Amino acid sequence: MAPPKTAATGPDPIDIQVGMQIRARRRSMGSSQSALAEAIGVSFQQVQKYERGANRVSASMMSRIASHLGCRPADLMPTGDGGDAVPLDSAFLSQAGGPELAKAFMSLSPKLRRAIVDLARAMAAAEGS
Structure with a gap:
């Protein structure tokens, strides 16, 4: 079992990966943080924290986010395939195409x-x- 998160260690890597998946899905839809925030009933600052992994996304919130993004909650989770996956983030989405x-x-x-x-x-x- 992984040690609990402390201020010195920062966000849990899984929380960061979930946030990156949310950000990538939201951006691929052309949606803003404000639009997502309004749809799920939180501030855009809270969406920023979710996307950075600074705040964990609860199961109920994951369900709301997935519903707004047109996917299943499982689609926002890391695959755990152990592969050499490159995170889909702003670097990819800022490239032409x-x-x-x-x-x-x-x-x-x-x-x-x-x-x-x-x-x-x-x-x-x-x-x-």
């Missing part, structure tokens, strides 16, 4: 998403060799 790619990807079935990921990994490996 990033938001459009993220939006299109989220509309695909899980099977097609997996195929796209496999293709992208193969392309990256081929480019690196």
Whole structure:
């Protein structure tokens, strides 16, 4: 079991990953922090804290956020696949085509998403060799 969070250690890495997933999903939809905050009944500052991982997202709040973002709460959780995943964050979404790619990807079935990921990994490996 992981040690409890202390002021010296900062936010739990899982809380940070959840926040990054919320931010990425919100941005891919073209929604603002204020719009999300209004939809879930909190201040935009609270949404900022959720997205940074500074505040943990409760199960009920996760459900409200997921509902507003058009996904399941599980879609906002880290995959735990142990892979070398790169977080989807503002760096990706600020790239040309990033938001459009993220939006299109989220509309695909899980099977097609997996195929796209496999293709992208193969392309990256081929480019690196």
